[in-house]
Amino acid sequence: MGKVILEVRELSTKYVTRFGENVYAVDRVSLKVEEGKSLGIAGESGCGKSTLALSLMGYYFAPLHYISGDIIIDGQNISKMHPDEVRRKILGKEIAYIPQAAMNALNPTLKIINFIEDVIHAHDPKVPKKEIHDMARQRFEELGLPAEVLQKYPVELSGGMKQRTVIATSVILSPKVLIADEPSSALDVTSQKMVIKMLKDMMEKGLVKAMIFITHELPLLYNVTDDIMVMYAGQIVEQGTAQQVVFDPLHPYSKGLMGSIIVPESGVRDVKLTAIPGAPPNLKRPPQGCRFADRCKYVQAECRVQSIYMREAANNRAYRCIFPEEQLRKVYQNE
C-alpha cells in the first residue's frame, strides 16, 4: 500500500439556514487516498458532493459548520486548526479546491497574471512579483497552456481556456491534494477532454499527489479515477475501485445510477435505461434507517428501523445495505 496522502475519519458537517434549521449534508464520511491516486465521488444532485468537497478543506464559514471528525493531510491533522491558520498554512499549499463554477472566479477587470498575483499575495504578501511571474510561466508551460494567456483578460479567453487557467492557477503552490468539483461539466465535450488531460498530466507529473474528483457524469468519473465512492443523502453508500463500482455495483442505489449511463458505443441502444423514481430525502430531517428506503425496490421493514452501517465485501469493497453480498447478486441476476 502506498503512502496515505489524505485521510478523513468520520467527518460530519452541516449547514445552518437563515431560519436556524440544520441541514446534515455530510454524515460520518471516511476515506483514504494514497499517493498518486485519485478518488471519484458520484451521486445525484443534492446528495452532498459539493458540501463534502468544501468540508474537506477544513475551512468553514457560515452557513457551513464543522460538527466532528478528522481530516489528516500527509500526517497533519487540520480539523482542529484555527480558521486563520488553515487559510495561511493549508489552503493552496496542502490542499486546493476547484469549485463547481470555477471559471467565474476570474476577475473580469484583471489580466490573468494580476489575478495570479492577487491569489498568491493572499497567502503571502511578501512574494516578489518577478518570482510570481516566473512561477506562473513555468506552471503554464508545464501544463501546455500558452504563456501569452497570462497577459489576457478573461473575456479574451474561451470557456475551456478560462477553466484550464483557473486550474493551473490553483496548483501554482503545488498542493498535495487537489479537489475538483465538476471541473468540466459546463464545457462542451472537446474542452472537457482538454481539462481532463490536464488534470491527468498534473497527477503524472506529480504537481499534485492525490486528487478527489467529483462529477455526476459517470463515464467521465470512470475514466479519470482509480477508486469511486457513491454518495447518497450525505452518506457514503458504496466504495470500491472504479471498475468494481461501474461494472459490478453492489448497493441498490449504485446499481440504479450505473443503469442510467449512456455512451456512444454499440449495444447501448439495446439496453433499457433504469430511472430511479423519486428524489433524495430532505436532509433537514434525514430518515431513520436506510436513507434510500423510499426509493429502493428491495426495501424490507427492517431497513427503516435503525441506521444501516457500511459492511465489508470481498476485494476490499464496502457498501451500506442490510443484504449480504451474495443475496444482492442473486436478486440482480434474476432481474
Added chain:
Amino acid sequence: MNDTVLQGVNLTKVFGWGKQKTIAVDHVNFEIRAGEVCSIVGESGSGKTTLAKMLLGLLNPTEGEIYFQGKKRDISTQRKKREYWKNIQAIFQDPYSAYNIFNKIDTLLLDCIRMRGDFWLPREKKIELMSEACSFVNLEYKELTNKYPFELSGGQMQRLMIARIFLLKPKILIADEPTSMIDACSRATILDMLMKLRDEVGMTIIFITHDIGLAYYVSDTVYIMERGKIVESGSADQVILTPHHPYTRRLISDVPKIHEAWDLSTVTYSGL
C-alpha cells in the same frame, strides 16, 4: 413523401453585417417524418439553437423555406402563429429563462390549457387536468400550487416543462439541451417521460444537444452540425458506429466511453 411533418430547404440565418457577419446556420436541408425522434448534435456555437428558433418561428430565416405538413409554413399573422404553436413546442436550454418568473406555476399550466382551447372548462376540471399533468412527471400539484418557478429545484423545473408538454400534446417537440447540466439519473427519468409521451401521442421529437451518447441512445436519425452546416446525417447506428466525416469522428472520440478505451493522446491544445 407525405408523412413528412417538418422540412427545411436551404435554411440560412446570418447575423450582423460586414466584419461582424456570422453565418449561424448555413443552407441546411432536412426532412423529418411524423413520429420520428431525431437529434441535432454539434459543439457550442455550431448554430443549433438558432436553427431551433427558426423552426419555432421565433427567428426569421435570412434565406430558405420551412415546410410544415407538406405546405409552406405561414406564420404571417399572430393568429396563424398561435395556430402553429399548437403544433410545435419547445423545452429550452435554461429552464428558468423560459418562464416569466413573476407568474405562479398555476398560471403557467393554465396558459397551456387556454392554448389548447379549453379555457371554457370549469375550474375543477382544469385542476384535474393540471394534477394529471403533474403526476405524469412525478410532481404533486398540491405542492406546487401557489409557488413561483424560482422556488423549485432545477430538476423539478425540468419536469414541470414536461408537464406543460403533456398538457399541450404538440405534434412536434423541440428539446434544446433538456438534460445538459442534470445528472444521469434525472436524465434517465426525463427521457423516460418524453418517450412515454411520444408513444402515447405519436409526437415527433427533435433533440438539440452536445451529448452524442444521448443522441445515439434516443434517436432514429442523427444530424451532425459544424459551424452552421450539416456535415453528416443518417440513422443513429450509421452515424455513430460508422462515422464518415472527420468532425463526427472527433465528436465521438471526445466523449468518455466505458467499454472502449478513451484515448487522451489525441488532445491538442488549441485556441485561446
